Amino acid sequence: MTPPLVEARGLTKKFGDFVAVDGIDFEVRPGEVFGFLGPNGAGKSSTMRMIGSVSPVTGGTLRVLGLDPATDGPEIRSRLGVVPQEDNLDHELTVNDNLVIYGRYFGMPRKVIDERVAELLKFAQLEERKGSTVEPLSGGMKRRLTIARGLINQPELLLLDEPTTGLDPQARHLLWDRLYRLKQEGVTQIITTHYMDEAEQLCDRLVIMDGGKIVAEGSPVGLIAEHSTREVLELRFPVGTQDRGVERIADLARSTEELPDRVLLYTDDADRTALQVAERGIVAESTVTRRSTLEDVFLKLTGRRLVD
Numbered sequence: 001m002t003p004p005l006v007e008a009r010g011l012t013k014k015f016g017d018f019v020a021v022d023g024i025d026f027e028v029r030p031g032e033v034f035g036f037l038g039p040n041g042a043g044k045s046s047t048m049r050m051i052g053s054v055s056p057v058t059g060g061t062l063r064v065l066g067l068d069p070a071t072d073g074p075e076i077r078s079r080l081g082v083v084p085q086e087d088n089l090d091h092e093l094t095v096n097d098n099l100v101i102y103g104r105y106f107g108m109p110r111k112v113i114d115e116r117v118a119e120l121l122k123f124a125q126l127e128e129r130k131g132s133t134v135e136p137l138s139g140g141m142k143r144r145l146t147i148a149r150g151l152i153n154q155p156e157l158l159l160l161d162e163p164t165t166g167l168d169p170q171a172r173h174l175l176w177d178r179l180y181r182l183k184q185e186g187v188t189q190i191i192t193t194h195y196m197d198e199a200e201q202l203c204d205r206l207v208i209m210d211g212g213k214i215v216a217e218g219s220p221v222g223l224i225a226e227h228s229t230r231e232v233l234e235l236r237f238p239v240g241t242q243d244r245g246v247e248r249i250a251d252l253a254r255s256t257e258e259l260p261d262r263v264l265l266y267t268d269d270a271d272r273t274a275l276q277v278a279e280r281g282i283v284a285e286s287t288v289t290r291r292s293t294l295e296d297v298f299l300k301l302t303g304r305r306l307v308d
Contacts, residue, residue: 011061021050033188033204034206036206047209079156082150129141143175163175164195224293228300265277
């Protein structure tokens with residue numbers, strides 16, 4: 001069996017008395033897209049920085065590409081591709097030169113750099129902007145350029161920290177397409193995100209983190225099947241009437257969650273449950289039926305939403 005590219009046991013990161021990552025276990029297999037899903041402050045970025053060998057491990061063990069970040073940091077970093085949460089491109093240089101200079105950091109021959117730059121400009125759909133400086137590029141273009149830069153050395157493992165934060169829906173979907181193409185090419189990826197739809201779209205497996213701990217692990221489909229129902233009925237009530245409504249319908253679902261702005265009824269047939277609610281004379285301001293998501297899993301496990 002092929003050994004994992006990343007393996008952590010009891011991995012811990014502390015900043016003084018604050019525990020950012022609290023004794024977590026996980027492994028990342030070659031060729032998969034592995035995700036860390038959780039709200040801001042869950043410990044995702046701290047974990048990524050340890051994997052990237054730029055932040056020392058406080059406790060536990062971590063192996064990246066079979067190496068120890070404490071002693072083999074430079075070799076690990078030479079074999080990784082990193083896409084940070086914040087774009088750190090050189091805005092005064094052209095798109096083309098941002099890639100060329102980054103290739104030089106890895107000691108690549110100029111001929112190889114030029115070949116890789118041409119391939120990556122095409123991959124990132126930036127061929128027509130290669131002579132442009134970075135400043136006027138859209139947010140989506142800058143993000144694609146940052147990913148292309150992280151691929152210049154043909155890394156064995158690509159780390160992406162919140163890759164689509166701040167992008168509009170169209171730019172996000174275009175970026176998802178680029179990442180899916182990398183997956184098809186066999187590039188192993190580790191992604192942190194607090195977007196449930198992003199995790200469901202991209203990740204083969206993921207862990208859900210909260211307060212520095214892993215609260216669940218599995219495939220997106222498997223986690224939803226294990227911790228939630230097939231569908232959810234969302235009801236919004238007029239101000240001041242929600243509590244009375246919940247009391248009369250709680251028995252219609254396998255479980256219910258009462259949020260400040262709505263009530264969630266977890267059921268395998270949301271349309272049928274909606275009819276049952278109406279038959280009891282319960283009138284909601286709005287009714288929405290949808291499938292369960294990873295956010296429902298997170299809510300069940302933590303009592304909070306990912307956006308809290």
